[in-house]
Amino acid sequence: MEPLLSLRISAGYPGRPAVLQDVALDLEAGGTLGLVGQSGSGKSTLALAILRLLHLKGGRTEGRIQFAGRDLTECGEREMRRLRGREIGLVLQSASSSLNPALRIGTQLREAWRAHADSAWEKPFELLQSVGLHADDAFLRRLPGEISVGQAQRVLIAMAVLHRPSLLIADEPTSALDLITQAEVLRLLAALNRERNMATLFISHDLLSIASYCRRVAILHEGRIVECGETGRIFSQPAHPYTRRLVEALPRIPLAASSLNLATLAARLEEDLAQRAAADVVHPQAE
Amino acid sequence: MPVTRLPLLALSAYLAWGQWGGELRFCLRSDPKTFDPLAVADDSSETVRYLTGGVLVRVNRKTQQLEPELAESWKVAEGGRKIVFKLRERVLYSEGTPFSAEDVAFTVRRMMDPALHSPTGDSFRSGSGEVRAETLGPHRVSILFPSPIAGLERLFDQVAILSAVSPKAVLGPFVVAEHKAGSHLLLRRNPNYWKKDASGRRLPYLDSVRLDIQQNRDLEQIRFRRGEIHLIDSLDPETFDSLAAEAPASAIDAGPSLDTEMMWFNQVRNAPLPEYKKAWFRSKAFRRAVSESINRDDIARLVYRGHARPAVGPFSPSNRFWFHAGLRPHGFDPAGARRKLEQEGFRLDGAVLRDREGHPVEFSLVTNSGNKTRARIASLLQQDLAKVGIRLNIVPLDFPSLIERINRTFHYEACLLGLVNVDLDPNAQMNVWLSSAANHQWNPNQPSPATPWEAEIDRWMRAQASTLDPKKRKAAFDRVQEIVWEEAPFLYLANRNFLAAISPALRNTAPAAMRPQTFWNVERISFANQISGRR
């Protein structure tokens, strides 16, 4: 079967050395792919390049991006607009600045809805609930400055999956979150992935998150994919020196546990986090 | 005893010295455009010419009589075509070379040189043909013009005599010593100046004159108040009054100036105006009625704060010889004005005056914008005319557009402007009064006079120009003034007074109406107390 997303691109910003050099990735429908790389290695660049938004940051893309049977690099802006948000959702890296400070949460959700829907706008209380937010009018009336970063990150996720896209690109969606919330968000993404058969490109430099969520992982280093494959295999038998260093840099204690089955390790970690969350008296979203 | 006599001696020396030396300072609006006395066209250059140039004859600014200067005597001959000057002897140029008839001939030839386009020469151009200047000896010179020039000898007031040998040498009381463009001009006393005072000492009294280039009139006043400058040439009434309140000794109201404020109606036949309006403007009764609706006393009192008087004609009373003393300004008489209008078929309909055909009487008055005085006069006219049912719309325009309208397109109805007279002689106004002239503002460049009275003005103007007899000339020009008074092509409104600021430290100042009003006798001006003058 042909993968949902299959790309081979180079990208960069004029006047600087290329950020991405002939990067190739495949993601099958409903699949989860983690993208790991050092800070500044070009992960966010790749995310924007896929949606053909890199030019807004002054960047350039070359190559082809095959998505659901089309080459996105050949699509016109009009077609791309119809695709964005409806077939490909994007969660930007910095939650705090990705919401318009002058607009109420409700308005921003409504605008995202309006962009593709012909049907009347209904407040997506269910969706908000499912990302663990207060689903009430009072919340929708708030301005971005009046919610926490974690809440903002989940609003962004809700917004990105509003139209049930077949691909979600999540750029470090958990970076700003405490461990508990991080786990919640990961669980949410996993659920969405399962229930909606939504393929996910999960960008992170956090190996544990990747391990707990992604079936496959790609390692981006110095503008190239140095390694790509099953998460368990990559983490248990890292081939590339960079990957090896990555894995070695992981906290010792959990890794010391015998057979280095990272998948089980991640599952255990998740359980542990969930327990801790339950034990916590104060719910992070409580007002 | 030498010991006791010493202070006394010093004191007497000081008193004698008190009259001498010092630096007179005042401001010019801009840098002089030229130092060539024959090329002078702007005010600043004219000031420099006056201070440095020596002339054959000078119009005394106070008496307005012609007085000998470098010429001891002169004689006009051949019906006004020829003038012979007998020159003063033993006069030296600032550089030490002697002055002779040769220099006068040289100056006149240069002035009349067509290639030079001398504005001074223009007033001598009487007809086609050559001007011949010949020396009749070392101190006699004769100048022959192609045709007669009325008031010929007075024109030499403007001709500073050059040196035939040294281009920089001058005969006037001062010499340009230093010029820093945009900043100042320094004139030093001419050590060889020929004039002496009653006690036989060589003039001028002053050591130097410093002319600061200062555009801003507010700064000029501040500097005057601080004592940094000694003269301000013309003040507006408001400033004058505030200065008079602070320092009465330095605020000088020198009486009527030569300037006149006036308005006129557009009488151009093919002007782009409705015919019925042109008919009003061509009606003498209408013009006189408007004139008599105007309260000229109020203009003098409110706009000029009393430093003006109602005007009667083209010359103010300060033009002693040519002013027509028999005429009175059109009186303020709204009732009479209304009667005149009714006789012409105008009638009052409520508060609106309508003409025979029912058109409401409304006209616009163009004037140059940014002139506070004129704006105020216009406001007064507006209310005065409203009282007889005439609506006046005031249209201030920038100067170029105004000139464009009154001289080229004739797209205006009435105009309010001032007339600045620099010349006392009506000959200088030929281009205003002749119906064929370009400055015949109410209807310029007529091929033949449009009205009998304009034809009559033409005749009298030509008559006064063609005789040398002052009495006959005066009679002729009096007739012109009478006709103008009667027909009112120009409605003369006010003659403002010449208001000046003169430092009390100065002696011998005698402000007059003619330019240069405050320092025309500069060679005799001195400081009362030299110490304060030198600062």
Next chain:
Amino acid sequence: MQTLRYLAAAFLLMVFLASVGADFLSPAPYERQFRDHPNEPPSRRFPLGTDELGRDRLSRLLHGSRVSLLLAPAAALLAVFLAALVGLSAGFLGGWFERAAMACTDLFVSLPWLFLLLTVRALLPLNVAPWTSVSITFLLLGLLGWASSARVIRAGAAAVRGSDFALQARAAGCRTARLMMVHLLPNLRPAIAAQFWISIPVFIWSEANLGMLGLGVTEPLPSWGNLLLELANYRAVFAAPWLLAPAVLLVLVSSGFHFIFSKEDPCR
């Protein structure tokens, strides 16, 4: 802060009503010359004294307020509307459009538009009512006065263009026009409002200066502009402080507007 705002609002309302009701409140017609009472100090009959032609200053101030308070904001509205249109689209669309629009703006700022105004005045018919001519003047001010505001607004729009939330909105599939209207405008509202409030006194002053060129309000109609011109003679002001009344009113009205509208904007 809140009381101050109410005070300001009450004051503005008062000034506005007074200028609207100038005909009833004025002790005398504004053009009436009491020629026997020129330059009078304040008295019961002339509460703010009289001008050099004997016109009641209070009446002129009230009528002048009507001219300036009605027309200057109208001109400011027009100018800011144009500025927002140009500035928003230039700043947000970027690229060649921005370069072209900004070149146009720079040209507009450097244009000798005084000559344009003079030309327009010269083209007007001679007999126009003072109200017509002053309206035209303000209309022109509005049409010509947008460029500097457009620069400010463009800068704000350009900042929004590069922002993450604009990127996020695009990634959500938002249309450009919608993006400008819904996402951009609310962010620039404070900047636009500021330009509006700044423009009003600027236009009032411009009108005053144009009056010197004969383009402003023509006699006998008063405006704050031509009333303020009397302050040019600073000596007179020392002797007669009541001449400052129009300036004081202008300052009070400008700051009144400021207090009311420059509240800590919830958008900020």
